[in-house]
Amino acid sequence: MEDFVYACIQLIHNVGAAAVVGIPTVAWWLMSSSRVATELTDRTISIQAIPRRLAWLTLLAWSTQIASGITFGLTTYYLKHELPELTGVAFTALAIKVGCAIICCTLTLLYLLKGTRWIESFQLIAWKTLFALGLASLMSAAFLRWFG
8 A cells, every 4th residue: 555655646746747847848949939929829828928827837847846745755754654764865866856846936936926027038048947957856856766
């Protein structure tokens, strides 16, 4: 039963991990060379609304990462009556994941509050940063899994 619980949490965590990399990739692609305007087939949707919707999805993806990560620890505590013992590489990997999550949530919230008023090059930098930190978090997960 324990393995099933961990597998379900891992499933949710993996979907969030794919989204924290995938959504900024799509936004980066759309924002570069003004593809938002050329790729938009449904003209009823405001061109400005697309990056904003992607930002909301990015925030949801990072929230999923945070919630499922905390759930891993709580599940271990509930089932084994102790938190996972992380040292060295695993602890560093977890610290990187947490740092990426904090920075990306903050950047996404800033984007939601003011980002659509930023010049396009700043918006593009934001999406590139979200992509890079999502990728760093995803790569850190491998080290956390095998050294933790």
